[in-house]
Amino acid sequence: MKEMDKIKFSRIAKEISNDLKKIPKEWDGREAILEMKNSEYNQWKQMEWIGFYFQFLCEKYLNKIMEIPGPKYGNTEFDGFKGIPWDFKSHAINTSSHQIIVNDSEAIAKAINEFGAVGVILALGEVEYNDDERTFQMWHEELKGGLSKYSEERIRRGAWSRLRKVELNLKQISFIRIDDDVLVKSGSFQRNFRNADGSPRREKVLLNLEKLDEEIVYFVDFNQKRKLKE
DNA sequence: ACATAAGCACATTACGAAAC
DNA sequence: GTTTCGTAATGTGCTTATGT
Numbered sequence: 077m078k079e080m081d082k083i084k085f086s087r088i089a090k091e092i093s094n095d096l097k098k099i100p101k102e103w104d105g106r107e108a109i110l111e112m113k114n115s116e117y118n119q120w121k122q123m124e125w126i127g128f129y130f131q132f133l134c135e136k137y138l139n140k141i142m143e144i145p146g147p148k149y150g151n152t153e154f155d156g157f158k159g160i161p162w163d164f165k166s167h168a169i170n171t172s173s174h175q176i177i178v179n180d181s182e183a184i185a186k187a188i189n190e191f192g193a194v195g196v197i198l199a200l201g202e203v204e205y206n207d208d209e210r211t212f213q214m215w216h217e218e219l220k221g222g223l224s225k226y227s228e229e230r231i232r233r234g235a236w237s238r239l240r241k242v243e244l245n246l247k248q249i250s251f252i253r254i255d256d257d258v259l260v261k262s263g264s265f266q267r268n269f270r271n272a273d274g275s276p277r278r279e280k281v282l283l284n285l286e287k288l289d290e291e292i293v294y295f296v297d298f299n300q301k302r303k304l305k306e
Numbered sequence: 307a308c309a310t311a312a313g314c315a316c317a318t319t320a321c322g323a324a325a326c
Numbered sequence: 327g328t329t330t331c332g333t334a335a336t337g338t339g340c341t342t343a344t345g346t
Contacts, residue, residue, distance in 0.1 A: 127314040
């Protein structure tokens with residue numbers, strides 16, 4: 077029964093990856109942001125452009141083979157749907173932390189209950205952080221039309237500003253299957269985020285990349301241009 | 307017009323194990 | 327016993343969407 081689910085998952089993942097293989101490998105921050113802006117994609121002002129750019133690419137390349145967006149539970153909406161609900165994510169490989177933050181815990185639990193599992197399509201790449209002079213950040217700031225209200229507040233608070241990524245070199249796209257077993261195993265939920273105004277955030281599921289193994293049912297490798305796992 | 311809560315993805319700290 | 331180190335736990339920076 078469970079094996080059947082994995083086979084089904086793998087089949088869908090393979091189908092999605094056929095189209096996903098065509099996306100660009102070299103993501104230049106400035107180009108990516110301009111591309112989103114010119115396409116009137118609403119998220120081009122976001123700091124974490126790698127996340128939104130991957131989502132942007134998925135919508136562009138996958139809109140014919142899957143439903144975008146996916147089902148909604150409470151206030152949480154999945155990015156896409158094909159057989160099961162899917163979420164698109166990006167992650168930098170060359171950092172110390174390999175935890176990836178997934179969706180709202182309750183929404184995931186409900187989705188698993190309804191469809192048996194949910195999937196994460198994870199773009200993994202090496203990123204450049206060489207923005208010590210903050211020229212990239214300033215470029216983005218200017219394009220956005222100056223500091224946001226939040227940023228002015230942040231400066232007033234004396235808090236630090238996060239380092240921007242300048243480019244990403246896509247290495248791999250993983251398809252991760254999340255069911256109840258994974259939830260129990262990864263177990264580490266995250267609660268008590270602080271929101272922009274200081275209010276608490278809802279609990280989310282946290283996955284540790286290093287502990288994932290059989291959950292990664294299928295992946296595309298951009299280095300060797302072949303798949304290592306079926 | 308404003309507050310609230312969601313989206314994106316870390317960054318920093320705290321703490322126990324391991325090494326000296 | 328103390329320092330060092332790896333990982334789990336906890337808290338942050340930023341923007342958009344939605345509802346009043």
